[in-house]
Amino acid sequence: MRHALALSLLALCAFSSKSFAEDAAAAAAAAGDSFSAGVGLAYVPEYAGSDKRHVVALPFLERTYSNGIFLSTQRGIGYQARVGDFTLSAALGYDGGREDHKKNYFSGSDDLKGMGNINGSAQAVLSVGYQVGTVGLSLTTKQNINHREYGSTYIFGANVPLYTSATDQVGFGASVVYGDNKHMQTYFGVTAAQSAASGYRQYTAKGGVESITGGFHWNHVLDANWSVRSGVGITRLTSDAADSPLTRRTVTPTVMTALIYRF
Template identity: 45%
Template structure:
């Protein structure tokens, strides 16, 4: 019993860490310009907080989750982050590029404390395994205020899970010595495998779950908007809060497993910089 409890606790903590990568990624670009310039200096940030998110993309129900994260940067471009994985980033004037190895969490066909994404509404659909992924991004800053970016999330393992591509724009709309507020708008395009994995229903899944069979094509599957507020308490402590909404589109929005095409979310963390 103790062994089972330990395993469940570990899985829950891992899921909480991965949650930040999946959820805060949408707001990260919006406040990226507000980060202190630590070029040449190593830094470590850890944070904890809570979020209120859908059980899965298109879910009717939502759940409160604990959020834990950490990120280390060596000041020369190398980073280890629970949000972005392990990788390198470089900036040349107004242009930036980053590449990282990370993990895309899976999904269960029942609500479980051992997994962040899962719902009883998916019973019979089977579990989706997680994937090791490559995260790639290029960006440019216009007039020092508007950031344009494009990114790819490419499955390296369980490749039938497919690939997705994000395009977005973010802008810092308010800034003082203690507060920064940023907006972010993005759209996601996914290949056929990705949309089939997360929004499709095979003949076997249809028989097991009762949902009608459905085979989505590649295409735009969602559009997102978020506002992020970063409040600096002192040189060590800060608080970040993000509110966002995702609108499912195209074949993804028409999936029989989608209960709500519009998915709001809220997440807030208290952060400490070493």
């Protein structure tokens, strides 16, 4: 489920426009650090390619320091720096994997019975960003550390503001996810053993573009500390991910909203 959640939120959680609430917190960041906390809800598929969806909680905590270090439930633990016109970041993140049964309301899917679990894995997350006028571009790779057999992904993203005022920022975000052979086989392939246990036909998934996501995001400032972040978007699985016997729906909508307090 965590993999599906990550795919679905790629284009929904980039809020690049400044607001007066962010300006109020900038002094704290300049003095040494900044801290934000909140909670949200997201309506997402049970797994990438599922035709069933559910509501999951989105806890949000982020601590940033003036020296570039950050600790975040979304970005992991890492370091970010600006070098000329580029923004570079390196972080240690975590992917929760996938369960092959309905573990609880928030995790797993009975449609994957017999496929076996995909264990959680620490990830090295490396990103580079570049601003072209009002358009923010980014390239990110996620490399599994303790489960190298799960492969790697490469994500190209773009974000453009559409409307900005003192209290509201609306933008559009899009992303393309490329998965290597190991990644695609892990999440969309079916081995002979898995086929015998699950009933799905045997299938070899090769590396390629896994998905394309597009969505609108809205940040509404309530006061100097509180804000509401919301987003709505659509993810489409492509190539071997779309043709996988595990994929029951190639196009899925995602809706999310979160209440954030910035100290």
